[in-house]
Amino acid sequence: MLIRSTSEIEPILAQQRPWRRVLETLRRLAESPERISDGAARSVGDAATYRLLTAADVDSADLVRHRRYHDAFAVLDGVATLEVAPADWLTVVRSYRDTDDTELLSGAGTVVQIGAGQMGVLAIDEAVRVVELEGRCVLWRVTVEGSHIPST
Template sequence: MHVFNSRVDFDAQMKSVKKWMRTGQALDGVSDLQHDVAYSIGDSLVYWWVYAREAATADLVGHRRYHAVLAPLDGDLTVEVAPKAGLTCTRAYSDIDDRERFEGTGEIVTIPAGGVAVVEIDEAYRVLADTTDPRVVVLHVTVEGYSFPNK
């Protein structure tokens, strides 16, 4: 997992790649988003915001076609992340929802409010529900190439 402490850090390191530039553009418009409504930029980036408790899962979730990107808006977000190779698969990969599920333990990571975290496709993660319940923008960004072929 790559954690950027602010959007400025994220943009400085990632904006040269079109898909990450589009990710930043999606994050720029979050004030206009409705709760739990999905938005997209083509089929290469889908995003929405939820409360952390709504994104929390009992198991670790991995993806293969899309990076999971987490951006807490108004409070720190606690996430557990681990390499898939060190976990036990409890549900095989499904091409329908681009998810596979795992059990095991990983590293506890805090993403600061205003920060951005990118989960790599060889990792699984789970949002941990704790005493805080920040709004979190969840993005799924294609792993393919450096650009959006349809944009």
């Protein structure tokens, strides 16, 4: 997982069109947080969707992996605590379903915290579980087509 402040992550990802659009939208959300409400999913063109995480997203029994979309967590205020692991370290609970682009996995990962103004981006070979959420965090799903996560 790549974790950086939004200003540090921008030069790494902004060359890629999908990520540039994510970063532009994130700036607008930071300036006007009322633009996003609980449970409302929005899209940014055909490359990304985003929504505000809610209590229902916290402390699932399983880690989740997506193959067609990178998960990115952008904390507007507070702290998001996530558990992250390479998918090949984990045990499959439910095989990959193309209909919802999810694979459920069990096992233990590394616990990380993302603070206000930071963004955490997962590669498609990683799985994640939201352990705790204090504040507001936006979950992005960014298509893997035309985007990649550098190992920096």
